[in-house]
Every structure is written in C-alpha cells, then in structure tokens.
C-alpha cells in the first residue's frame with residue numbers, strides 16, 4: 226500500500242480529522258539517513274506529524290516546517306512538507322539508539338530531550354508565520370497536540386506511531402490528528418475520546434493493515450463525517466545538482482581557490498535527504514572563472 230493521508234470534516238464542521246499511513250516514506254528516510262531505531266522512530270513521528278499538519282496547505286507554493294529543538298542526543302529534528310505531499314526531514318544525530326522505556330517502547334522522549342517545538346507555515350497570501358510551544362514529553366505526538374491546543378488555540382488529539390523491526394527497518398508508520406472546535410458537544414467529545422482509547426496503538430493498526438480511511442472510521446466512529454480529500458505522500462527533496470552548484474557559486478574567491486587547488490573538486494551533502502553531489506576540479510574551476518568574469 227502506497228503512503229497517503231485522508232482529511233475529513235465531521236459533526237457539522239465541528240471536528241476536523243486527518244489520518245495517514247507513512248511506512249514507505251519513513252523507511253526511505255531511515256535508509257537515506259542510516260538512522261538507528263530510536264532516531265528512526267523520532268524522525269518518523271516528526272515526518273508523519275509534518276505531513277498531517279501540511280494537509281491543510283492549498284497552494285502549490287505553500288510549505289510547512291516542523292522544528293523539534295530538544296537538548297537530547299538527537300540534537301534536534303527538522304522536517305518540511307509541501308502541498309503536494311512531498312515530505313523530507315533529518316535528525317542532527319542519526320546514530321541514536323537508547324534502551325527502551327520500562328513499558329518496552331522506543332525511548333523517543335529521552336532521545337529528543339526537553340526544549341521547544343516550532344511550526345513555520347509559508348503561505349501564499351498570509352506570508353510566513355511561526356508558532357512555538359514547549360516540548361511536553363519529547364514524544365512528538367503529545368508535543369504536537371500541546372502546540373496546536375496552546376499556540377494555535379485548536380484543542381487537538383494526535384496519535385503517531387512508528388514500529389521498527391528487529392533488523393532496524395520500518396515495519397509500519399502512521400498517525401491521526403483530531404481537532405475540535407469549541408462548539409463540539411460534550412457527548413461527541415466523550416465519544417471521540419472513547420474511540421481513541423479503543424483504537425490504541427496506531428502503528429499496530431497500520432501493521433495489521435488498516436488504511437487511513439479505516440483509521441479515520443475508527444477515530445470518528447459514531448460521528449457523522451465526510452472525507453474531503455485524499456493526498457499521496459512520499460519522501461522527496463527539493464535539492465538538485467544545479468542548486469548544489471549554485472551554493473558553491475556563493476562561496477568567496479578564497480574558498481573557491483582552495484576547492485580547485487587543494488581539494489581538486491567539491492562535495493556537497495544535502496542535510497534533508499543525504500544526497501551527495503560531487504563536482505570535479507574542472508566544474509569548480511568553471512564556476513570560479515564565471516565569478517571572476519562578473520566581478
């Protein structure tokens with residue numbers, strides 16, 4: 226099953242709901258960054274959360290960035306997503322694998338540490354807006370729910386899970402996000418809460434083959450709702466050879482000279498996707514000569 230998310234509205238517009246399966250994109254991130262299990266779970270949860278937060282973007286130029294600035298061994302997570310469902314991200318220290326929690330779960334909170342969470346929306350009409358909130362547990366889903374409730378004044382429930390197999394590969398990943406308007410009747414709130422308890426672990430649900438539509442049906446059981454959109458998701462980066470060469474062209478003459486004369490070429494690694502771009506001495510020389518001509 227390819228990754229995608231669904232977006233729905235329920236209870237006469239009082240409830241907004243999102244559900245996603247992200248197994249392939251999280252596995253792609255793990256493979257590219259060579260993350261170890263605790264880092265895989267942290268990055269996978271952040272990627273899934275970013276994909277769901279970005280599901281309300283409407284214009285092809287719009288994007289959303291999630292920054293988890295924790296003081297734990299991961300040294301921070303950065304993810305972004307656009308309106309087309311292209312998601313990318315990285316952790317600053319991919320080789321983190323902590324002992325499991327007493328409940329036998331991956332210790333994502335310990336790997337993230339304490340600090341702040343930032344969400345930046347780059348919108349076509351309203352411009353750039355950044356909101357922030359303290360991390361409450363470092364477990365990502367809880368932190369996102371707290372951020373949405375406090376900073377964006379939208380009471381929210383978020384569940385995100387990543388299951389890592391014994392060989393370190395991602396077995397299942399996915400999540401849901403539920404947002405309630407103040408007018409939601411108490412009876413419906415109670416019902417939704419019961420639904421979430423009943424659903425339990427979302428990663429287990431995905432591992433058992435539940436689709437985003439089925440996760441949504443479980444989350445919204447007993448509530449009238451309507452699916453508004455289905456959006457494909459994939460790990461994709463905006464970097465390219467041209468952009469990397471453009472970054473080299475921004476170096477000053479001294480650094481360019483050193484690349485040509487000492488390094489005999491240049492190598493650039495994209496943080497977001499770990500793609501390595503290599504340029505020969507000749508290519509760097511041409512960039513340098515082009516610069517000299519324009520000076």
Ligand SMILES: [Zn+2]
Nearest residue numbers: 462464495498
């Ligand atoms: Zn890249």
